[in-house]
Amino acid sequence: MHWQFLPFQHRPFGFTHDKGTQLKRRHFIEAAGAAAVANAAGFPALAQSTLPYALKANKPFAGKTVNVLLPPASQFRAQEKRLAEFEKLTGIKVVYSYVPYGQLLDKITTEAVAGNGAYDVIAYQDSWLAALSGYFEPIDAMVKADALDLARYPQVFSAAAIYAGRNYGLPVRAHPQLFFYRKDLYAQAGASVPSTWQEMLASAKLVQDKTGVSGVAMDYVKGSGFQNLWLWFNCLWGHGSDLLDASGKPRFNDAGGVLATQAYVDVLIRHKVANPGSTQFNEYDMVNSMAQGGSASMMVWWWTYSVLTGERSKLKADQVGFAPMVRFADGKSPTVAVIMPFGISKQSRQKDAAWEFMKWVTNPELEVAIVTDKSDAATSDIVATHLSTLASAKVNQANFGLPAVALKSLEGARSLPKLVVWPQVASVLETAISEMVSNGKPVKAALDDAARQVERITQRSGGRRG
Amino acid sequence: MKDRYLKYALLAPALLVCAATLFYPLLQSLIYSTQDWNLGRSPAPEGFAGLANYAALLADPDFLGSAKVTLLFTLPSVLLTIVVAMAMALLLADNGRLQVNARTLLVIPFAMSPALIGISWRFMLNPEFGVADAVARWFVPGLDAAPILSDPVLAMAALIAVDVWHWAPYFMLTFIGALAALPRDTVDAAQVDGAGKIRIFFEIMLPQLWPVLTIAILLKTIFSLKMLDQVVTMTAGGPGVATDTLPHMIYTTAFRFYDLGYASAMAWLLAIVMMGLAMLYSRFVMGGSK
Numbered sequence: 001m002h003w004q005f006l007p008f009q010h011r012p013f014g015f016t017h018d019k020g021t022q023l024k025r026r027h028f029i030e031a032a033g034a035a036a037v038a039n040a041a042g043f044p045a046l047a048q049s050t051l052p053y054a055l056k057a058n059k060p061f062a063g064k065t066v067n068v069l070l071p072p073a074s075q076f077r078a079q080e081k082r083l084a085e086f087e088k089l090t091g092i093k094v095v096y097s098y099v100p101y102g103q104l105l106d107k108i109t110t111e112a113v114a115g116n117g118a119y120d121v122i123a124y125q126d127s128w129l130a131a132l133s134g135y136f137e138p139i140d141a142m143v144k145a146d147a148l149d150l151a152r153y154p155q156v157f158s159a160a161a162i163y164a165g166r167n168y169g170l171p172v173r174a175h176p177q178l179f180f181y182r183k184d185l186y187a188q189a190g191a192s193v194p195s196t197w198q199e200m201l202a203s204a205k206l207v208q209d210k211t212g213v214s215g216v217a218m219d220y221v222k223g224s225g226f227q228n229l230w231l232w233f234n235c236l237w238g239h240g241s242d243l244l245d246a247s248g249k250p251r252f253n254d255a256g257g258v259l260a261t262q263a264y265v266d267v268l269i270r271h272k273v274a275n276p277g278s279t280q281f282n283e284y285d286m287v288n289s290m291a292q293g294g295s296a297s298m299m300v301w302w303w304t305y306s307v308l309t310g311e312r313s314k315l316k317a318d319q320v321g322f323a324p325m326v327r328f329a330d331g332k333s334p335t336v337a338v339i340m341p342f343g344i345s346k347q348s349r350q351k352d353a354a355w356e357f358m359k360w361v362t363n364p365e366l367e368v369a370i371v372t373d374k375s376d377a378a379t380s381d382i383v384a385t386h387l388s389t390l391a392s393a394k395v396n397q398a399n400f401g402l403p404a405v406a407l408k409s410l411e412g413a414r415s416l417p418k419l420v421v422w423p424q425v426a427s428v429l430e431t432a433i434s435e436m437v438s439n440g441k442p443v444k445a446a447l448d449d450a451a452r453q454v455e456r457i458t459q460r461s462g463g464r465r466g
Numbered sequence: 467m468k469d470r471y472l473k474y475a476l477l478a479p480a481l482l483v484c485a486a487t488l489f490y491p492l493l494q495s496l497i498y499s500t501q502d503w504n505l506g507r508s509p510a511p512e513g514f515a516g517l518a519n520y521a522a523l524l525a526d527p528d529f530l531g532s533a534k535v536t537l538l539f540t541l542p543s544v545l546l547t548i549v550v551a552m553a554m555a556l557l558l559a560d561n562g563r564l565q566v567n568a569r570t571l572l573v574i575p576f577a578m579s580p581a582l583i584g585i586s587w588r589f590m591l592n593p594e595f596g597v598a599d600a601v602a603r604w605f606v607p608g609l610d611a612a613p614i615l616s617d618p619v620l621a622m623a624a625l626i627a628v629d630v631w632h633w634a635p636y637f638m639l640t641f642i643g644a645l646a647a648l649p650r651d652t653v654d655a656a657q658v659d660g661a662g663k664i665r666i667f668f669e670i671m672l673p674q675l676w677p678v679l680t681i682a683i684l685l686k687t688i689f690s691l692k693m694l695d696q697v698v699t700m701t702a703g704g705p706g707v708a709t710d711t712l713p714h715m716i717y718t719t720a721f722r723f724y725d726l727g728y729a730s731a732m733a734w735l736l737a738i739v740m741m742g743l744a745m746l747y748s749r750f751v752m753g754g755s756k
Contacts, residue, residue: 105721105722106721106722109505109721109724110721112505112509113505113509113726115509130506131505131506131724132506134505134506134507134508134509135509220616221615221616221702221704221705222702222703222704222705222706223701223702223703223704224702275594276593276610276611276613277592277593277594277611277613278613279613279616279705280591280592280593280613280614280615280616285592285594288595289594292594292595294594294595420506420507421506421723423722423723423724424722424723427718427722427723431703431704431706431707434616434704434705434706435705435706437616437705438613438616438617438618438704438705438706439618439705439706439708441706453528460522
């Protein structure tokens with residue numbers, strides 16, 4: 001894994017960087033202004049060499065409109081607020097169209113079938129890529145031509161958009177897992193902050209017994225974008241098992257897989273430290289349970305910190321603690337990361353303009369500007385993808401040290417498997433987990449049934465002709 | 467223009483709209499159902515598969531299970547909707563102020579979007595913050611949270627209850643109209659002869675309401691067979707596959723699994739059943755109007 005930061009190579013005028021990584025926003029505006037003046041004064045050669053982020057000088061795509069399809073997020077609203085900067089540099093107009101996350105995959109599928117190229121840039125989740133790769137433009141040549149250094153991201157983030165050896169996007173939004181807990185309840189119960197799954201169970205039990213608040217909130221329900229699989233993968237990988245073996249056959253029902261799944265459902269069934277509503281909770285319900293004081297801890301993506309400390313939460317910031325995600329195997333097992341890259345639609349009629357936008361929207365300076373701007377709650381966000389941002393003292397200061405903890409959680413993190421039949425396989429697995437926790441189906445039997453279904457799915461993935 | 471051409475000219479716009487919005491998609495989906503087409507593999511149909519999709523369906527335990535779930539949903543939802551709607555119609559048929567206001571209020575569920583209904587009920591049935599649990603705890607203090615939607619039987623019951631809540635007002639209005647059209651003298655004669663209210667309903671009114679009831683049952687069966695929104699927003703087919711109805715399975719197969727050929731075949735099998743019901747419905751309506 002590339003943990004060392006390699007600075008972005010296209011810095012205008014060689015300005016000095018904050019902590020060696022960041023170009024100050026004031027400097028960027030000066031550079032953009034100077035470039036504009038140079039351009040206007042008839043010095044195209046100077047303008048050519050000075051536009052930031054490897055943007056093409058002389059506005060070759062001016063007048064074009066790039067349509068972007070993405071889910072609502074304060075990070076994206078914050079980008080939208082700053083689009084004028086990009087439009088001024090390139091003359092390209094950008095329009096953001098939001099679709100709720102739950103409907104995003106359906107929308108992408110519908111657009112793919114319609115084939116009318118309504119969207120030029122599309123945000124997608126990494127695990128969808130294998131099935132959707134035919135609808136995205138490989139960007140390897142563009143990345144190479146503009147010398148974009150993908151080592152600026154944690155390896156698990158940059159690898160998320162790579163499928164079958166080709167790159168289909170750049171990470172814009174990404175989530176490591178964190179362990180969130182109620183500082184006040186943990187202090188009241190004398191519980192210590194866990195670093196392993198076993199410690200998590202012990203702490204949750206102690207807090208639950210001493211305070212009467214459910215020890216941990218889980219999200220076991222099916223049908224919310226496979227959310228009940230994320231923590232299952234922590235357990236699965238933590239027990240040395242995996243989804244499939246090297247030959248593509250199901251492996252999740254081997255001895256390690258059974259132990260892992262048992263550990264996952266036993267938080268509720270055997271240890272009884274999970275909130276009783278967990279069988280019906282999706283991720284939002286789980287987060288709300290903690291935000292409304294119904295649960296003392298949860299293991300979830302880092303973005304939820306803003307919900308826990310937001311206006312609608314009953315909690316105050318000093319009640320919410322966070323720590324790196326708990327692990328198995330003496331604290332060395334992988335965590336899960338979910339990544340949302342931006343990709344260029346293969347059906348786009350203006351891929352060049354779309355690539356200009358991609359270069360701008362993924363620049364680390366923009367990211368730093370967004371995560372350090374807390375002036376407006378609607379556009380305030382903690383999500384960052386660049387190693388430099390995550391490690392930056394300034395960014396950490398503005399975000400309660402969350403990025404540094406996230407960086408620790410990302411050590412050894414893995415992303416979800418990229419399979420063409422992932423939606424079917426995930427659907428089978430989320431149903432199996434739902435049956436274990438809701439219907440009381442034995443773990444081994446449920447996993448064996450699921451394995452048979454997955455085998456059927458992979459066998460018929462080549463089609464039904466002949 | 468001669469009369470015999472004029473009638474075709476007047477029908478032409480409606481036929482064109484039907485052709486564009488009904489016949490073309492139907493025909494296209496029929497073609498897709500005989501194709502191998504998974505969007506994950508190809509942006510266009512990959513080749514003729516004959517009846518392979520249909521053959522695979524009939525051997526697919528998930529499809530057969532889903533068909534069973536659809537029946538388990540449809541039968542009680544139709545029966546309960548008709549019974550509840552009839553009961554409400556009998557209670558609210560008079561034109562007193564209370565009845566008129568109650569009728570107006572009761573129509574609200576029918577006016578709501580089905581997806582919104584599903585989302586609202588999902589919140590109301592939330593085991594921690596839902597109003598259903600709060601009410602239950604008000605009656606029985608100290609009651610543990612009941613995750614209704616994660617229990618296979620209760621989840622199906624909730625889905626049926628919400629469907630009845632949604633559709634009963636519509637059929638109530640239909641039945642109120644039918645009750646108003648009943649000849650009053652038959653009821654009066656029965657009352658003079660000393661018949662009780664229950665006997666009058668079952669022996670005098672119900673036989674006369676039967677044509678309307680039949681049409682209502684047919685319509686509600688069609689509505690129940692194609693119900694999707696509440697499954698998507700309330701249970702997503704779960705827990706397990708306890709509420710995975712055919713429309714939901716078709717939706718997930720097409721839009722989650724990208725298996726458009728297979729989903730089209732499923733949709734056609736369901737459509738054939740519904741077309742049969744629609745023909746029966748037409749026969750009743752047209753037969754009644756002759």
